[in-house]
Amino acid sequence: METNLILEGIKFMFLGMGTVFVFLVVMIACMNIMSSIINRYFPEPQLNEDVTTSNSQANNKKIIAAITAAITYHREG
Amino acid sequence: METNLILEGIKFMFLGMGTVFVFLVVMIACMNIMSSIINRYFPEPQLNEDVTTSNSQANNKKIIAAITAAITYHREG
Amino acid sequence: METNLILEGIKFMFLGMGTVFVFLVVMIACMNIMSSIINRYFPEPQLNEDVTTSNSQANNKKIIAAITAAITYHREG
Amino acid sequence: MKNILIKFFALMMLFAFAFTVNAAASEHAVESTKASTHQVETYKSQPMGDMVISFLKSTGIVALVHPRANEMSATGKPMSNFSKGLGRIIMILVTFLLFWLAIAKGFEPLLLLPIAFGGLLANIPIAGIGGPHGFLGVIYQAGLSNELFPIIIFMGVGAMTDFGPLLSNPKTALLGGAAQFGIFGTLVGAMVLAQMGLVDFTLKQASAISIIGGADGPTSIFIATKLAPELLGAIAVASYSYMAMVPIIQPPIMRALTTDAERRIKMTTLRHVSRLEKLIFPLLVLGLAILVLPESTPLIGAFMFGNFLKESGVVERLNDTLQNSLINITTIFLGLGVGSKLAADQFLVPETLFIMVLGIIAFAVGTAAGVLMAKLMNLFPGHKVNPLIGSAGVSAVPMAARVSNKVGMEYDRTNMLLMHAMGPNVAGVIGSAVAAGVLISMFQH
């Protein structure tokens, strides 16, 4: 237990912050490479993202359909 | 370990396929018996299966109620 | 094993029912005290409990909005 | 499609490559690869005829008619031939009866169905599904032997409970106390039977049985697991069956003990209860339980945890999970695990019959005590209590409260007792948990 704890803490700090930054810098580099490869060779088709099957949308459609029907009926009535 | 493995495999096959078919044949017989008993003695009443408590139906009812109310109000307004 | 089991049972009964009633009587007393303190010093503001974020309400609002829009459109149409 | 086939061959070639490399590499490490395959083989070759005969001997029909001498019970003890053969057939018929009660009669199907199916599986010969290596045994070990599942159910029930009616009329809690006489009266009754030599219950077992009178499933299962796990199956089945039969058991008792005038008593409207009162109440009850009876706090703590999460209003997603997926998942496993105790060797013992009888007595006594307590309270000045809500003190939430309401409306169609009966109803849950704590504390020193 005669280790200088402060010194150990500082060693941990250098090693830890160093690793974190090395990791993130490499990660940033890889992200940039990945993005450029993907955007060049596998560009995303401009698909219509509205075709999600969300409930709220289905709901809305039902509501609109119901209203349209009701109003049509009303107009004719 | 001097068992003839191929022979063992063939024995398994006969026993296995035999069991499977015995099981299924008995099952088919029982199903036929069950169905004839049920259809003779416990025939299903022709109940209206629309009375399910599904959310979508409840929703639809709310929508229709709301529309009816709105249109009634509009007609009078 | 020569204990008189009936006697033990009766002892349990007195102890048990006694504890249950002591507990509940103290609980009732505390509830009354709590309620009077809360109602005197922390009266509930008469807040509008309609502002819950329940789905059905959100739904209703959508429905009403849709109907209003539809009817407005219809009126003008 | 061709495309996929090409990819499939690519996959195969990748594997082939992997093995080529592996082969080259594994010259250095032959032993590790081989170690996995040259395992000891437990299979012994037999001629086809012997094989068929030994296979036929392993069918269920043979196992039921000529039970195997060396078959052990789920707890590893030897069993009588009756428990291995006819007993199992009887138990399977009993589980069919429970299916019928649950499905056709609506008897607490949420728990009776899984319990009965577990019982059906536990009585299958040879398979050992209820044993230490079967999945029912694994489920029992994982959540029942440590009493975790009833605790989780109690959390969910707590999240489903509204203490508003009780807070609005606190004194009705006494009705929930009186109904606990069903527990302790039955305990005395069981001891009388034991003293008469009719039955051989220990005090622990009698206590576990009496808790049926509390009319709370999780509490019964918790106590039975703690004090007399060998009776768990019968106690759980009795508890849930009688809770389901409350609409049959209670009304005659309620009518016999009340006058027509009493049944028509109208109670004053319940006052509005503020959110703060509801929020503090679970902590208040738990605090009292800590001060008075710490042994009751696992049950009361779990119950109030669920209720407190709900009333806090800030953890809606946890509240929703407690009331839905968590309680449902636990219910399935609790039911199956309890069902594993319906094995013939544990259930078809004379004790079961006495448990069924004592259980219904406990329900009846509790009902009567609740009604009589209400009549006693009416002797004192203050707002009168309709004695019909006394029966709701046994818990069996919310069935007993509905029964109070229904019987009340038979005599006065305008007399809505439901919310008034919810007070003693939820107080009965607290009362039973306190009674459970007393019983536990008796066997701790």
Next chain:
Amino acid sequence: MKNILIKFFALMMLFAFAFTVNAAASEHAVESTKASTHQVETYKSQPMGDMVISFLKSTGIVALVHPRANEMSATGKPMSNFSKGLGRIIMILVTFLLFWLAIAKGFEPLLLLPIAFGGLLANIPIAGIGGPHGFLGVIYQAGLSNELFPIIIFMGVGAMTDFGPLLSNPKTALLGGAAQFGIFGTLVGAMVLAQMGLVDFTLKQASAISIIGGADGPTSIFIATKLAPELLGAIAVASYSYMAMVPIIQPPIMRALTTDAERRIKMTTLRHVSRLEKLIFPLLVLGLAILVLPESTPLIGAFMFGNFLKESGVVERLNDTLQNSLINITTIFLGLGVGSKLAADQFLVPETLFIMVLGIIAFAVGTAAGVLMAKLMNLFPGHKVNPLIGSAGVSAVPMAARVSNKVGMEYDRTNMLLMHAMGPNVAGVIGSAVAAGVLISMFQH
């Protein structure tokens, strides 16, 4: 905001008060407080240079290139350098391939994705995620080593299954029986390979592999865990991959074995099946399994439990939980746990290649046997069966039934075979469970 700050200081002061009191009190009990902090320290100080070097040695790159001599496999055995280095890289590429198959090709992603991710994690050096203290190892121990997870999945699948089409045309169950020839034919094939000395499978391992021909994931995992856990990874991957490839594997076989006229056979409309028939059917099958083959009842029991809960109609919340949150949660953990068996030292062995080959043979043989059985049935009097629905007998529910329908419509656009194919499809599940029971029972005595 100021308000909160004030409360925060109140909190701090409460702590300060607590410690003052504590200090006063702890003079009598110094040892207990101190005991917790003077723990043995496992850390050893090093100069910064050594520290960086030892840190660099603990990076994954170094561990893959220069494997550590003392690194053990997840099962605690020594590993070859190949299994620690290149093998892991190959396995990670294999998991990427599985990702691609699951995502881009839609190959059973619900299970292949978690399995492949588990495999990726299990092949990380040093971290030991698949080992006894890693979370994959914990998951494996909690639910795979005791076979609980496949049983729960089977409950959920049972709740999702509709036996109506089978009840409507019971004889199609025979097609689901014939397809089990995929299992037992493959078993013979594996034994031929073993006898030829090409591979060193024991009979137990060969049985575990053959069950791939049952085309039921949970059954395969259940049997593999029971009979040959060291092959679980390869068997599960083969099973789910080939189930996903049913639309590629089956049609050529179906076309090769049928005439044009046979493919155009129109089947009679299915009769309406009453609710009571559907309710009794799971009990009927389970009852038969009890009488004929108790060893199959864990699987059939779990499957019929789920189905019975659904058909009972009185426990809708449990049914919903079985079909959703419970099966989803279990699928995630089952996949990860199975994935832990994709560690290089267990997967990159020659056996895996044979498993992949035998697996596809099993699928093909099962398909052919189903189709041929339908042709055999057509030799007898009665309503004719379109042989294209025979292939659905392998299970792979509902994919194989959809394939039957699709191939049928290629020849006659008005010939809807889907519901007719669902009968053999679900019968195939029962058939495979029976076959599994036979295999288990062979190794019990």
Next chain:
Amino acid sequence: MKNILIKFFALMMLFAFAFTVNAAASEHAVESTKASTHQVETYKSQPMGDMVISFLKSTGIVALVHPRANEMSATGKPMSNFSKGLGRIIMILVTFLLFWLAIAKGFEPLLLLPIAFGGLLANIPIAGIGGPHGFLGVIYQAGLSNELFPIIIFMGVGAMTDFGPLLSNPKTALLGGAAQFGIFGTLVGAMVLAQMGLVDFTLKQASAISIIGGADGPTSIFIATKLAPELLGAIAVASYSYMAMVPIIQPPIMRALTTDAERRIKMTTLRHVSRLEKLIFPLLVLGLAILVLPESTPLIGAFMFGNFLKESGVVERLNDTLQNSLINITTIFLGLGVGSKLAADQFLVPETLFIMVLGIIAFAVGTAAGVLMAKLMNLFPGHKVNPLIGSAGVSAVPMAARVSNKVGMEYDRTNMLLMHAMGPNVAGVIGSAVAAGVLISMFQH
């Protein structure tokens, strides 16, 4: 109703029949039936007076005022009288304070409420709810001692995370790196305190405390369980409390370290990120973690597993389960299990005060480091970064990003920083997991 009564008697008669048969059969097997009832009785008879007295002695009031000499802590060690009496009362008051913070002030109620309730239950005398046989102890053993629960939470959080903003502006990841200085700066600070003799932390304990600066609950709990389980309660409470207090802690530091001009910097619009980038990103990060720091892969692997399932788009039901029922169930149990470490004997030690102090220092240092890093980055050419988003690098997702946005809008109402701040925010999660991996790897050799 009569009908049901008849069936009930049928049930009773079936039982009676069963017992008649049983009686006949059991002549051959008397011992097995009897074995279950003649169990050893642990109860000892006492006179009523003694019974009441011993009962009163088992009340909570007495246990708190005159603690029992032989009561052990949850870990089986002897406790001081303070920890058994006044300490518990103080801790119960502390849990009430946490309730108030969670409910009235909205401090991370999803975790603080279960933790505080667990703490309340763990401080009940006699009941032993946090001990090895209590349900909190069972929960702790089942999922915290093996670090499974924080891993599952991380899966759910991963499924909830959108890496789009980070992918759109990768360099902001550096801000999430700088903020980890909160961890390592605090570690040095703790060591200074230890060297000064003010406190007796080991290096392991100091590391576990410093991770509070990572501002990630699951990471903190994971590391605390691994390195210093005796400090888990204080670390978890500090971590979640300070995460909730981010809107109070951060703004003054952000304002102090930035000029008015810097706070008004407008950042360029984020580019659209394709689905494929989002799909590959989790594998990319996990791959780097494998190569650089395998010890971080349990955390990063679990996080990226959840994210990958979501981004795959083909397993919507698993994604939904991860984000809802699974994470909710685990949150409830994680909270209760962590709460079991709030027992007075573990929490009311001087270390707790230092943990609270070091924790807030860690948050402040991390915030400052993030802001200063942004200023440093602005010294280099390229698009300018608003330093207010630097503070979001501490994680505390998404609270810290919202704080960045809010402070930014105070100076320019049109300056929406939210999405820009989400980049460093999620990078902070990765950074903390890497830091955690470094700490773990330090104590492995």
